[in-house]
């Protein structure tokens with residue numbers, strides 16, 4: 001999928017694919033026993049209620065003319081039993097189908113979520129997160145009706161229809177055929193609007209997705225919105241998207257609403273003709289008795305009732321298919337970054353890292369890294385510096401295999417990282433990304449995210465090393481203070497320190513710190529540096545920093561620009577070189593000097 005936005009509709013499938021339903025069927029299969037029980041209850045109730053018009057026939061033809069009170073009581077008793085059984089089975093069926101429906105929804109949602117966990121960064125780069133969310137929550141929820149009632153009702157309604165036709169045929173073949181002649185007209189109508197109806201629901205799902213994407217984006221960006229006083233404009237955009245959604249919904253349901261009246265009209269017309277035929281038969285004194293005709297009129301209304309339900313099911317089927325297309329599209333999304341066939345476990349890392357002529361593009365035709373080569377020996381600390389957008393983060397992203405390398409090879413300890421399992425590779429690396437994400441939960445949980453088996457003492461030690469202990473202890477519940485998703489109650493520097501501790505707790509052999517200290521005050525950074533120097537011992541580390549004071553002690557500095565390593569060496573060597581690093585250093589140095597003078 002090309003890059004998508006909240007105001008760009010996703011690509012829609014052209015054809016109406018019943019295969020989606022077949023796949024949904026696989027989710028229902030584990031509950032076949034429950035479904036069979038529910039179907040049995042419904043079918044038996046339906047078959048028994050078919051007897052009621054027959055009872056009327058007997059009452060009219062035999063019991064009333066013979067004045068058989070006992071027979072009348074017996075038939076009334078049977079009718080009562082049938083009604084009670086129907087009520088009981090309906091209740092049981094609702095309970096079973098709801099349970100099955102919700103279990104299927106739960107399974108579908110779990111499958112999407114688990115798959116999303118595996119999808120690489122590139123998948124999330126390409127679409128608004130709100131559009132992903134809508135699939136996991138709203139689209140799956142929208143299947144609830146179909147799964148809870150639709151599937152089973154269809155089976156039972158179809159069977160009921162067969163029973164009814166059977167009973168009607170047993171009473172009068174000619175009238176039955178007359179009754180059925182409305183069906184081809186209905187089928188023709190349904191097939192005529194099918195394509196448009198399907199497309200209308202696809203559009204509706206797209207508009208819902210767009211709206212959701214915008215809501216998610218607006219909530220995430222609310223601080224910027226308010227600081228730039230963009231509330232009015234945003235409300236305007238929201239209004240437009242919401243109206244688009246409303247219109248698409250109205251258009252889609254208009255198609256659904258067409259079905260009900262069409263069934264009603266066809267049933268009314270055929271029923272009217274049937275009554276004329278019945279009255280004609282009664283008046284012409286033909287073979288049909290009054291009882292037969294009364295019984296037949298009882299079946300006519302029963303004949304159209306399952307057809308109305310089937311027509312409603314047809315509507316929810318078309319609606320569901322447009323959601324299923326999106327749901328299965330997500331589940332089928334190939335995991336672009338995965339273990340290669342025959343991938344082996346990464347042996348315990350010693351720490352040598354080699355980039356061998358590595359090139360990479362996020363987008364076809366635009367080279368982000370161009371022939372990058374370097375080797376870091378175990379225990380070395382490598383700084384990666386350079387202007388914004390130079391490709392620094394991309395280098396470390398490739399080292400963790402967050403993206404597939406375009407060309408060239410990355411080796412760790414002479415092992416090609418594309419040939420090892422992602423799990424064995426990533427568990428030996430500690431990454432602190434630019435965005436120090438904080439999860440909802442306690443501070444203790446957030447630090448322990450890096451190593452689930454770490455004890456409280458180990459968590460505290462990691463926090464102490466990165467100078468986070470003091471501010472944590474000042475919070476109301478110390479390490480057990482609850483923080484919100486994204487750590488909204490923490491300062492940017494505090495968030496960085498927590499994610500720093502998280503990365504260290506993983507005790508990685510290779511440590512990646514991407515702008516780890518950019519929001520930390522200089523005083524804390526100086527203290528942090530001491531602890532960090534201790535910690536970096538014995539680990540290979542890659543430190544990306546714009547503030548050059550942070551990286552002067554690194555063994556080697558790579559100056560990256562336009563996706564290429566422009567120069568590399570120690571701080572002193574690069575200053576002597578008087579190349580781009582020197583210029584960068586001098587500009588920061590004179591800036592600091594000017595500030596100090598001011």
Ligand SMILES: Nc1ncnc2c1ncn2[C@@H]1O[C@H](COP(=O)(O)OP(=O)(O)OP(=O)(O)O)[C@@H](O)[C@H]1O
Pocket residue numbers: 125362363368386387388389390391392393394395
């Ligand atoms: N997910 C992405 N999809 C497409 N292009 C991207 C993506 N991420 C980064 N880029 C582009 O790749 C280039 C390098 O980005 P990168 O994040 O590696 O730069 P950087 O040197 O780390 O920058 P900074 O110092 O600002 O963090 C930039 O031009 C950026 O626009």
